[in-house]
Amino acid sequence: xxxxxxxxxxxxxxxxxxxxxxxxxSIPQGHVVxxxxxxxxxxxxxxxxAAGLLAPSAGRLDVLGGTPARDATAxxxxxxxxxxxxxxxxxxxxxxxxxxxxxxxxWDAELAKDRIEDLGxxxxxxxxxxxxxxxAQLALTLAIAKRPELLLLDEPxxxxxxxxxxxxxxxxxxxxxxxxxxxxxxxxxxSDIERVCDYLIVLIDSRVQLAGDVDDLVSxxxxxxxxxxxxxxxxxxxEVIDASHTDRQSSLIVRSHGPVLEDAWTIEPVSxxxxxxxxxxxxxxxxxxxxxxxxxxx
Amino acid sequence: MIEFYxxxxxxxxxxxxxxxxxxxxxxxxxxxxxDQLPTVKDVVGxxxxxxxxxxxxxxxxxxxxxxxxxTGVGTFVAIAPSDGPPATLRPLRRDLERWIARARDAxxxxxxxxxxxxxxxxxxxxVVAP
Numbered sequence: 001x002x003x004x005x006x007x008x009x010x011x012x013x014x015x016x017x018x019x020x021x022x023x024x025x026s027i028p029q030g031h032v033v034x035x036x037x038x039x040x041x042x043x044x045x046x047x048x049x050a051a052g053l054l055a056p057s058a059g060r061l062d063v064l065g066g067t068p069a070r071d072a073t074a075x076x077x078x079x080x081x082x083x084x085x086x087x088x089x090x091x092x093x094x095x096x097x098x099x100x101x102x103x104x105x106x107w108d109a110e111l112a113k114d115r116i117e118d119l120g121x122x123x124x125x126x127x128x129x130x131x132x133x134x135x136a137q138l139a140l141t142l143a144i145a146k147r148p149e150l151l152l153l154d155e156p157x158x159x160x161x162x163x164x165x166x167x168x169x170x171x172x173x174x175x176x177x178x179x180x181x182x183x184x185x186x187x188x189x190x191s192d193i194e195r196v197c198d199y200l201i202v203l204i205d206s207r208v209q210l211a212g213d214v215d216d217l218v219s220x221x222x223x224x225x226x227x228x229x230x231x232x233x234x235x236x237x238x239e240v241i242d243a244s245h246t247d248r249q250s251s252l253i254v255r256s257h258g259p260v261l262e263d264a265w266t267i268e269p270v271s272x273x274x275x276x277x278x279x280x281x282x283x284x285x286x287x288x289x290x291x292x293x294x295x296x297x298x
Numbered sequence: 299m300i301e302f303y304x305x306x307x308x309x310x311x312x313x314x315x316x317x318x319x320x321x322x323x324x325x326x327x328x329x330x331x332x333d334q335l336p337t338v339k340d341v342v343g344x345x346x347x348x349x350x351x352x353x354x355x356x357x358x359x360x361x362x363x364x365x366x367x368x369t370g371v372g373t374f375v376a377i378a379p380s381d382g383p384p385a386t387l388r389p390l391r392r393d394l395e396r397w398i399a400r401a402r403d404a405x406x407x408x409x410x411x412x413x414x415x416x417x418x419x420x421x422x423x424x425v426v427a428p
Binding site: 173176 | 339
């Protein structure tokens with residue numbers, strides 16, 4: 001599996017505080033990768049480092065075989081849509097396209113023009129007057145017209161209404177169908193991730209908790225429900241990710257390394273959302289995934 | 299042509315949902331032998347889903363022998379008559395519609411009708427195929 005992004009012990013420090021530390025991960029080529037994790041897990045810092053907007057304080061980062069903050073040719077092949085959807089508010093849509101053409105050697109002027117037309121944006125409109133959805137579409141158009149090999153999006157749809165969000169994702173997915181581009185998308189919206197991503201990375205405190213093909217992850221995890229028992233009674237050959245208990249019942253989310261052999265458990269599928277939540281809970285209480293009536297078992 | 303949709307509350311992965319929708323449409327006679335499935339790009343543009351997911355679903359349907367992919371042309375339904383709906387589908391549906399009307403007259407609401415149907419279906423199925 002070829003990697004478009006490879007981080008090894010990567011760290012970024014602001015004065016004395018580390019926003020990202022000892023982060024080691026690999027992002028495969030040709031996928032739409034969903035990056036999820038709680039606020040402060042280092043997602044945005046990682047994406048800004050990958051886009052070359054920040055320089056690492058420690059470790060190594062390879063993006064498309066180059067080092068982002070140093071290597072201009074690698075950066076030219078990376079598109080980035082930042083969280084705050086930056087646009088020059090006094091510049092018109094047309095000005096933005098001109099700027100894009102001027103700054104990017106691989107600029108696809110025709111694609112940019114067609115996109116703006118399809119979106120029904122007025123080229124003479126100032127960016128500051130656009131709606132949130134239109135601004136997001138403009139930012140995406142600028143990033144796509146760059147013809148990137150790797151497109152990074154940092155919570156691009158967080159501020160959009162449901163319709164604008166859907167339109168944004170439609171265009172993003174059409175781009176994937178048309179161009180050979182790898183995508184990394186950070187988001188809190190697991191339902192969006194489930195729709196558009198085929199690869200998932202759960203990042204907590206700079207550490208990868210879970211990574212893999214979405215369908216493989218969903219099919220290798222199960223929910224087991226049975227009469228209440230302590231960890232000694234958990235089924236063998238199942239890795240327990242999360243466990244919760246009531247007076248009578250134990251409910252486990254497990255990663256299966258083999259079939260569940262005991263009939264004492266009812267086996268149910270786990271949704272991607274529950275899966276992500278289970279790993280996030282485990283990342284928060286790394287010593288034990290056990291909750292008794294909502295309390296963490298020491 | 300089939301129009302795909304995604305039910306995000308179903309807990310079924312998007313890939314399986316697409317496969318099931320085609321299988322269901324074939325069973326109901328909504329898709330016939332020779333019908334074309336929408337192109338990957340059309341599906342993607344309509345329901346904002348990962349193109350790899352659509353391709354994967356189409357490959358699975360091909361593997362199941364329900365469709366054939368013709369390079370550069372598209373993906374087409376390819377089924378033997380026995381895979382399609384039985385000739386009696388229409389009267390069966392009419393009976394079912396009558397039954398639903400009767401259930402409603404008897405005072406059952408949608409939830410009650412669904413529960414009764416599923417319960418009876420399970421009972422009957424477990425007798426036929428243990």
